[in-house]
Amino acid sequence: MREYKIVVLGSGGVGKSALTVQFVQGIFVEKYDPTIEDSYRKQVEVNGCQCMLEILDTAGTEQFTAMRDLYMKNGQGFLLVYSITAQSTFNDLQDLREQILRVKDTEDVPMILVGNKCDLEDERVVGKDQGANLARNFNCGFLETSAKAKVNVGEIFCDLVRLINQKNPEKVPKRKKKSNCALL
Amino acid sequence: MDLGRQESQDEGNRFWREEREEGAVYMVYLKRVTYRSHDRLEEGEKFMSHLMWETLKVRVIKAGTLERLVECMETCQGDLDSSHLNVFLSTYRTFATPEQVLKTLINRFIMLKSCAKDDDRKEMVEEQLKTIRSVISIWLDTHPDDFREHPDYPCLLDLEDFAKEHITDSDLGVRARHRLEKFQKEAKTLEESIEEMHLGGRHGLNGDKIILFNQISNRSVAEQLTFKDAELFRKVVPHHCLGAVWSRRRKKGGKNASSVVATIQQFNNVSLRVIATVLNTRGMKTSQRAKILQRWIEIAQELRDLKNFSSLRAIISGLQTHPVYRLRKTWAALPKNIMVLFTELSEIFSNENNQITSRELLMKEATAKFPDIESQNKTLQRRNLLKRQSWIENGIVQGTVPYLGTFLTDLTMIDTAFPDITDDNLINFEKHRKEFEVIAQLKLLQSAAQIYQIVKDENFWTWFYSVNVYTDTESHDLSCTIEPPSDSNAKIKKKSARSLPVFRSRAGSVPNRYPVFSTCLGHRPVKFDSAKFALFSCGLENRKSMSSIPDTLSTLAAPIMTHHSSTSSVVSSDSDNPSSPFRSSDTYVIRVSVNSTSDSDTHVYKSIMLTNTDHTHTVISKVLEKYCMEGKPEDYRLLQILEDGELLIPERANVFYALNNSSELNFVIKSREDYETSTLKRQKKRRFKKLSL
Numbered sequence: 001m002r003e004y005k006i007v008v009l010g011s012g013g014v015g016k017s018a019l020t021v022q023f024v025q026g027i028f029v030e031k032y033d034p035t036i037e038d039s040y041r042k043q044v045e046v047n048g049c050q051c052m053l054e055i056l057d058t059a060g061t062e063q064f065t066a067m068r069d070l071y072m073k074n075g076q077g078f079l080l081v082y083s084i085t086a087q088s089t090f091n092d093l094q095d096l097r098e099q100i101l102r103v104k105d106t107e108d109v110p111m112i113l114v115g116n117k118c119d120l121e122d123e124r125v126v127g128k129d130q131g132a133n134l135a136r137n138f139n140c141g142f143l144e145t146s147a148k149a150k151v152n153v154g155e156i157f158c159d160l161v162r163l164i165n166q167k168n169p170e171k172v173p174k175r176k177k178k179s180n181c182a183l184l
Numbered sequence: 185m186d187l188g189r190q191e192s193q194d195e196g197n198r199f200w201r202e203e204r205e206e207g208a209v210y211m212v213y214l215k216r217v218t219y220r221s222h223d224r225l226e227e228g229e230k231f232m233s234h235l236m237w238e239t240l241k242v243r244v245i246k247a248g249t250l251e252r253l254v255e256c257m258e259t260c261q262g263d264l265d266s267s268h269l270n271v272f273l274s275t276y277r278t279f280a281t282p283e284q285v286l287k288t289l290i291n292r293f294i295m296l297k298s299c300a301k302d303d304d305r306k307e308m309v310e311e312q313l314k315t316i317r318s319v320i321s322i323w324l325d326t327h328p329d330d331f332r333e334h335p336d337y338p339c340l341l342d343l344e345d346f347a348k349e350h351i352t353d354s355d356l357g358v359r360a361r362h363r364l365e366k367f368q369k370e371a372k373t374l375e376e377s378i379e380e381m382h383l384g385g386r387h388g389l390n391g392d393k394i395i396l397f398n399q400i401s402n403r404s405v406a407e408q409l410t411f412k413d414a415e416l417f418r419k420v421v422p423h424h425c426l427g428a429v430w431s432r433r434r435k436k437g438g439k440n441a442s443s444v445v446a447t448i449q450q451f452n453n454v455s456l457r458v459i460a461t462v463l464n465t466r467g468m469k470t471s472q473r474a475k476i477l478q479r480w481i482e483i484a485q486e487l488r489d490l491k492n493f494s495s496l497r498a499i500i501s502g503l504q505t506h507p508v509y510r511l512r513k514t515w516a517a518l519p520k521n522i523m524v525l526f527t528e529l530s531e532i533f534s535n536e537n538n539q540i541t542s543r544e545l546l547m548k549e550a551t552a553k554f555p556d557i558e559s560q561n562k563t564l565q566r567r568n569l570l571k572r573q574s575w576i577e578n579g580i581v582q583g584t585v586p587y588l589g590t591f592l593t594d595l596t597m598i599d600t601a602f603p604d605i606t607d608d609n610l611i612n613f614e615k616h617r618k619e620f621e622v623i624a625q626l627k628l629l630q631s632a633a634q635i636y637q638i639v640k641d642e643n644f645w646t647w648f649y650s651v652n653v654y655t656d657t658e659s660h661d662l663s664c665t666i667e668p669p670s671d672s673n674a675k676i677k678k679k680s681a682r683s684l685p686v687f688r689s690r691a692g693s694v695p696n697r698y699p700v701f702s703t704c705l706g707h708r709p710v711k712f713d714s715a716k717f718a719l720f721s722c723g724l725e726n727r728k729s730m731s732s733i734p735d736t737l738s739t740l741a742a743p744i745m746t747h748h749s750s751t752s753s754v755v756s757s758d759s760d761n762p763s764s765p766f767r768s769s770d771t772y773v774i775r776v777s778v779n780s781t782s783d784s785d786t787h788v789y790k791s792i793m794l795t796n797t798d799h800t801h802t803v804i805s806k807v808l809e810k811y812c813m814e815g816k817p818e819d820y821r822l823l824q825i826l827e828d829g830e831l832l833i834p835e836r837a838n839v840f841y842a843l844n845n846s847s848e849l850n851f852v853i854k855s856r857e858d859y860e861t862s863t864l865k866r867q868k869k870r871r872f873k874k875l876s877l
């Protein structure tokens with residue numbers, strides 16, 4: 001089964017953990033407990049293929065951003081999450097993307113822009129068109145989500161898997177790891 | 185709960201434990217007070233017994249309800265705790281209105297007064313009542329604007345009534361009345377002046393002849409900008425800078441943080457004029473255009489001398505925007521020493537190290553008489569020396585204007601990192617105490633900004649506002665007509681970029697937040713595309729050199745940042761061990777998984793912070809909390825996962841020292857039964873490694 005390393009990035013409190021836990025365990029976490037670095041696994045079916053996702057839920061809190069370079073290097077696909085209720089979290093993504101491109105040293109990195117907390121329409125400050133514009137600017141996918149109301153949660157992960165597939169069509173379909181050295 | 189009790193012999197305050205009461209959580213510190221005997225020298229006295237030192241308990245409120253926070257203004261002896269009051273008055277607007285605070289104070293006063301009848305408590309209660317009176321009086325004096333509630337002024341009216349009824353022996357009621365009348369009068373004058381402006385304003389611009397940029401001396405430009413910046417900075421209301429107020433959560437922040445917005449606008453106005461004057465030169469020769477660049481660099485140096493870091497940064501940012509920065513020929517026409525000067529000035533704000541350079545400079549110079557200018561360049565060195573001499577001889581003393589963005593970042597970071605409300609639904613006062621540390625610095629600098637003695641020159645400002653500024657697309661187009669882009673251009677640009685220091689923008693740092701926010705510039709409102717127009721994020725093509733500076737440095741440079749669930753610590757990265765970048769002498773980040781069959785297939789690990797005072801049960805509690813699991817720490821076992829098996833951390837160990845730090849810091853917690861059954865099985869198979877202490 002092919003493995004995918006997915007990294008969830010964004011400012012503190014935007015709902016990275018909430019989205020991840022909603023996707024992996026199907027529950028909504030109400031409590032805010034700043035993350036340092038958490039990791040999850042989940043098996044899903046995308047386009048009829050079984051995939052094992054390894055999801056790294058990262059810290060938005062400034063104190064822990066030193067780890068970023070490392071997991072950017074290891075990650076294959078990225079979810080860039082902001083909250084539609086906080087403009088600053090939206091503005092922060094520009095830098096984050098720059099950092100990813102820098103670490104990866106390529107322009108073509110599978111990523112999806114995610115505007116979370118779309119259930120909080122009353123508190124919206126970042127317009128949907130702003131998100132769409134930024135995604136165009138980034139040349140990446142875009143979806144608004146709600147970890148609370150379970151909107152588009154599965155979609156962002158599965159879309160990202162598809163993007164990774166597009167970039168790296170499966171080379172060695174079976175038992176990639178172990179038989180690697182025997183193949184030429 | 186005796187979690188976290190320490191037996192160390194440190195001097196000074198030492199955290200001991202947390203205490204909980206209804207509606208409040210306190211941090212309790214042990215403070216050792218040493219008593220020196222004066223007659224130590226006398227022989228024979230040596231063995232006399234006297235008190236050498238004693239340990240006192242100091243309680244500091246960490247979180248509480250509004251009522252509890254207000255009670256804390258009294259110390260346990262009943263007198264005023266002025267440092268608590270200071271923090272409270274500087275930050276309370278993020279969690280309560282002036283009206284709520286006043287009500288709480290008044291209610292407490294009335295409640296205490298009714299207790300004053302019991303004889304045994306009488307003295308204490310008298311003291312407490314006195315304290316509440318001083319609190320109200322200090323509040324009214326130091327934050328009068330809290331009471332400016334046009335048109336009804338409910339607080340002042342309540343206060344007057346209260347004073348009349350309960351505090352007849354003081355002038356508090358009279359002062360409330362005076363305040364009210366003063367505010368009403370001011371409101372009226374304001375209305376009149378607004379009306380006047382609508383009727384008669386705006387003639388100045390058309391009538392007067394506008395002077396030209398080259399008719400104003402560099403020094404005057406710098407002085408006038410400083411005049412304006414100092415005025416705006418002095419007017420910054422410190423609590424407008426609080427993260428919750430100015431940036432993210434209060435949506436109508438613009439209104440509440442008007443004093444901050446005004447500063448940002450002026451900053452952008454300056455940057456935009458730098459861009460405009462350089463680009464509005466289509467007919468000119470490159471050398472003439474270079475002269476304008478040179479002038480701005482020289483003005484920047486003047487600002488440096490004036491210790492005005494705000495406009496200094498605005499000019500540097502303007503010069504570093506892409507449309508200006510890409511004018512390769514123009515930059516090449518600059519004299520070498522001017523280039524050196526520019527490089528040195530921009531290094532002050534290099535984003536490396538979380539702006540440690542500008543911070544250090546600022547704190548060093550905030551109260552110094554004149555700037556401490558250093559240069560690597562010989563001619564500049566000489567010039568600086570002469571300048572310094574003339575300052576000393578003429579007895580010139582200068583003020584300071586900082587770059588407000590530094591404070592806004594710090595406060596935004598605190599605001600993001602700490603919750604407003606704790607899990608038990610109390611106001612997180614610990615957060616506000618941290619905010620106050622930054623605000624206190626800001627206030628200190630505000631007093632330094634008053635030292636300037638500059639007179640306003642209307643001519644300058646007429647010129648300033650007459651400059652036609654460009655949007656970013658306009659700027660870009662103009663720039664391209666001046667020096668058309670070409671392939672070779674791009675190459676050289678990359679090369680020259682190295683000699684020009686560029687602003688590196690890092691996630692969470694000011695640059696993107698700061699200038700992007702303002703949308704109204706001068707008298708010509710321009711709407712900017714915030715994603716594109718970021719004055720600070722220019723020069724990003726120089727990627728390689730940026731990534732060479734590890735982000736950890738910036739973490740180190742922000743000691744005010746502490747994670748709320750851990751003790752304060754400085755984290756550093758250990759490049760030898762890439763799997764765990766957080767290892768320092770007193771903290772580790774460790775990865776812990778939970779051994780439970782239910783979701784073992786989905787979950788891998790979560791990370792927590794381990795400090796050098798954490799005992800096994802503390803760590804297990806943290807893990808349970810992280811996983812939202814119920815249960816007592818005693819029912820679990822903590823094991824480190826090693827290559828050759830698992831290491832059981834004994835129940836009473838200090839985990840920080842007990843763990844094996846030559847391998848990865850991966851742990852698992854297992855319920856006691858699970859652990860026991862698994863070891864039984866395993867013991868049969870292979871030897872189990874157990875740590876003995």
Ligand SMILES: Nc1nc2c(ncn2[C@@H]2O[C@H](COP(=O)(O)OP(=O)(O)OP(=O)(O)O)[C@@H](O)[C@H]2O)c(=O)[nH]1
Pocket residue numbers: 010011012013014015016017018019029030031032033034035036058059060061116117118119120145146147148149
């Ligand atoms: N209404 C609503 N609240 C949400 C949503 N997603 C997250 N939240 C809440 O927002 C808060 C923060 O969510 P987290 O998922 O912990 O945020 P995070 O991005 O992981 O934050 P860090 O770990 O500090 O980087 C929590 O109180 C969540 O309950 C959402 O879609 N809608």
Ligand SMILES: [Mg+2]
Pocket residue numbers: 016017018033034035057058059060
């Ligand atoms: Mg999180």
